Amino acid sequence: MNETKTKPLTNPTRRKFLKYTAAATIAAPYITSVKAAPTEINMLAWYGHGEPDIVGAYEEANNVKFNAKYYAGGDNMLALISQSPPGTYDLILSDAEFVLQLNAAGYIEEMDAAAYNFDDMLHDDFKQFPGHWKDGKLFSVMVRGGHLGVSYNKNAMTAEEAMSYKGFWKPELKGKVGHFDWHLPNLGMMSLQNGNGAKLWDLDDDAWKAVQETTMSLRSQVGGFFDYGGTFNSLKNGEMQAMCGIGDWITGVLEKDGAPVASVIPEEGGIQFTESYSIGKGSSKQAEVQKFIQHMLTPEGQVRSAEMAAYPGFCITKGGLALLQETNPKEAARSGQVEGAVNEPIRLINEGRIHYRDIPTQQGLEDWNDFWSDYKNA
Amino acid sequence: MTQANKKRRVDLYALTWRLPIIVWQFLFFVGPLVFLIAMSFFVVKNYRMVETFELASWERILSRDYFWSSYLYTFGMATFATVLATMLAFPASFALAFKVSANTRRWAMFFLIVPFFTSYLVKTFSWYVILAKTGVVNSLFGYLGLGPYTLLNTWIGTMVGFMTLVLPLLVLLQTLSLSQVDKNLIEAAHNLGSGRFRTIFNVIVPSAKIGLIVGALFCFILSFGDFVSPYYLGGSTPQTLSILIIDTTKSGNQWPRAAVVAICMMVTLFVIAFTSIVFAYRKPKS
Numbered sequence: 274m275n276e277t278k279t280k281p282l283t284n285p286t287r288r289k290f291l292k293y294t295a296a297a298t299i300a301a302p303y304i305t306s307v308k309a310a311p312t313e314i315n316m317l318a319w320y321g322h323g324e325p326d327i328v329g330a331y332e333e334a335n336n337v338k339f340n341a342k343y344y345a346g347g348d349n350m351l352a353l354i355s356q357s358p359p360g361t362y363d364l365i366l367s368d369a370e371f372v373l374q375l376n377a378a379g380y381i382e383e384m385d386a387a388a389y390n391f392d393d394m395l396h397d398d399f400k401q402f403p404g405h406w407k408d409g410k411l412f413s414v415m416v417r418g419g420h421l422g423v424s425y426n427k428n429a430m431t432a433e434e435a436m437s438y439k440g441f442w443k444p445e446l447k448g449k450v451g452h453f454d455w456h457l458p459n460l461g462m463m464s465l466q467n468g469n470g471a472k473l474w475d476l477d478d479d480a481w482k483a484v485q486e487t488t489m490s491l492r493s494q495v496g497g498f499f500d501y502g503g504t505f506n507s508l509k510n511g512e513m514q515a516m517c518g519i520g521d522w523i524t525g526v527l528e529k530d531g532a533p534v535a536s537v538i539p540e541e542g543g544i545q546f547t548e549s550y551s552i553g554k555g556s557s558k559q560a561e562v563q564k565f566i567q568h569m570l571t572p573e574g575q576v577r578s579a580e581m582a583a584y585p586g587f588c589i590t591k592g593g594l595a596l597l598q599e600t601n602p603k604e605a606a607r608s609g610q611v612e613g614a615v616n617e618p619i620r621l622i623n624e625g626r627i628h629y630r631d632i633p634t635q636q637g638l639e640d641w642n643d644f645w646s647d648y649k650n651a
Numbered sequence: 652m653t654q655a656n657k658k659r660r661v662d663l664y665a666l667t668w669r670l671p672i673i674v675w676q677f678l679f680f681v682g683p684l685v686f687l688i689a690m691s692f693f694v695v696k697n698y699r700m701v702e703t704f705e706l707a708s709w710e711r712i713l714s715r716d717y718f719w720s721s722y723l724y725t726f727g728m729a730t731f732a733t734v735l736a737t738m739l740a741f742p743a744s745f746a747l748a749f750k751v752s753a754n755t756r757r758w759a760m761f762f763l764i765v766p767f768f769t770s771y772l773v774k775t776f777s778w779y780v781i782l783a784k785t786g787v788v789n790s791l792f793g794y795l796g797l798g799p800y801t802l803l804n805t806w807i808g809t810m811v812g813f814m815t816l817v818l819p820l821l822v823l824l825q826t827l828s829l830s831q832v833d834k835n836l837i838e839a840a841h842n843l844g845s846g847r848f849r850t851i852f853n854v855i856v857p858s859a860k861i862g863l864i865v866g867a868l869f870c871f872i873l874s875f876g877d878f879v880s881p882y883y884l885g886g887s888t889p890q891t892l893s894i895l896i897i898d899t900t901k902s903g904n905q906w907p908r909a910a911v912v913a914i915c916m917m918v919t920l921f922v923i924a925f926t927s928i929v930f931a932y933r934k935p936k937s
Contacts, residue, residue, distance in 0.1 A: 345901075348698075348901055351698040352900070352904035354698075355697075355698045374697075377697075378697055496804045498887040498888060499886065499887070510784070510786075512783060512784060639905065642898065645902075646715070646721075646895065649890045650717040650889045
């Protein structure tokens, strides 16, 4: 009997060892490629939108993979797109006020309006959001929103004090008022404090000067200017007792963690941030992107968005709201997404207390930014 | 061949060894610097840079009060950080160079390098726990019946961050420099009746002058350009030039204006570095 034939695999000859190794090496790529490679979708979004809690299940079910590039602020988003060749981003999440500029610059594709169920939207404004349509053509679809107002530590301010931006000037809060470091929401709030209401972004010279004076008068109260992480930390460790420029999108995360913080929409009014999806110009994966946007408008997608770990938002569809109330009544109640809640998003909009965030109409963004730098150095 | 011609001939051997650093400097310093200077004359239209030659960004930045107040604050903080770090580092470096065994010095050097194993950003965030109103420092003050004091989001927070960044490096550089001082000179000074402090300031410091100045220069450069500490521990109030650069690019994609600020920072550092090196290598008057 030939001895090599009976030699067990656990103790192979040198020749057999080389043969098996070569066979395994050649076969390895075929074994691993039994499952088709996922379609990669390049996403440009605020932090959190490409994380597993939002896209994980969708990726698994649809064999796609999201490559998220995160930005902070609409200017930053526009800057990133302008520096990239067409087709770099398949899916763009934008603040609604910047959709107009995305469209004007030709950075986004026209979308198929018939593909989205606008009838399920909770508010008529969401169907025809400013800037999302041009000449009857759809360029962006709203997927979520959130309200900005007075964010505060409940141990330092009462809910009544927080019902006015005047609360920021409370003497006991000296050095403990923080700013989210972006001029747009902060100066918008100062404009509301000045009583500009619906014209908060449309300021003539006198009104703009008055907004600057009001803002400057707050400077002595201010303890710091923070990005997302800094805002989060300073509210959590109590260094800042009130925060201007944010809302439930930050305090909501802390509140769920047990911190004594909250956000309210003051009597002078609040600001809505609106997040919308667009398809990037030149994307070769428009069908896949459309399917994902459709998914985000389903009740399941809306609930995931409302519960987003990075920062919560409110549902914008009836189906999403109903499912949230059914599956997570605690979060629905906390975020005011139940009938009769004082901070119910749709009721606040209907009462005229919410103004959609926009960019200044009579000044340039750089004028606002210039003043913001002045303010930070004052 | 004459001697002069021999000298004029390119020494290929020497050039081969020099070439990598020359290429490196051109690719990663001179090239980007030229682009940075050119970019400061560009303009931004619809969030896109347009290549042109206009002085608009220079006029805009240099005419703004916030630029100058940021500049003075940044310069002042970097200067203070340099003086403070030098004063804090010197006793430790002196002890490591002259008062401990070679073995202890090696271990100390190792532990001075260890902080660089961790990300500066992580170290900065860890100061939150220590400096917060409810943090470690204020708890200790509390036992003494003092405080709580506001340490975060102040210049004190920024300075703590700067020290975290520069102090280990400065102690290392100073120790290496002081270790090179000729011990015979110190003994000679003592033999001639020089007291301890006089020996330090008249013999040791002048002997280690170059290393001490280079260490201080590094300290200034790192503090002057740091973004992390002023932003996260200083609360961006007031803002430094690095934060101003970030703000400028964030709003309107104004890279040309950011380039102006960056060039002003580089010119400042160049002047400081040049002056320091001249001072360091200046021969004492005989």
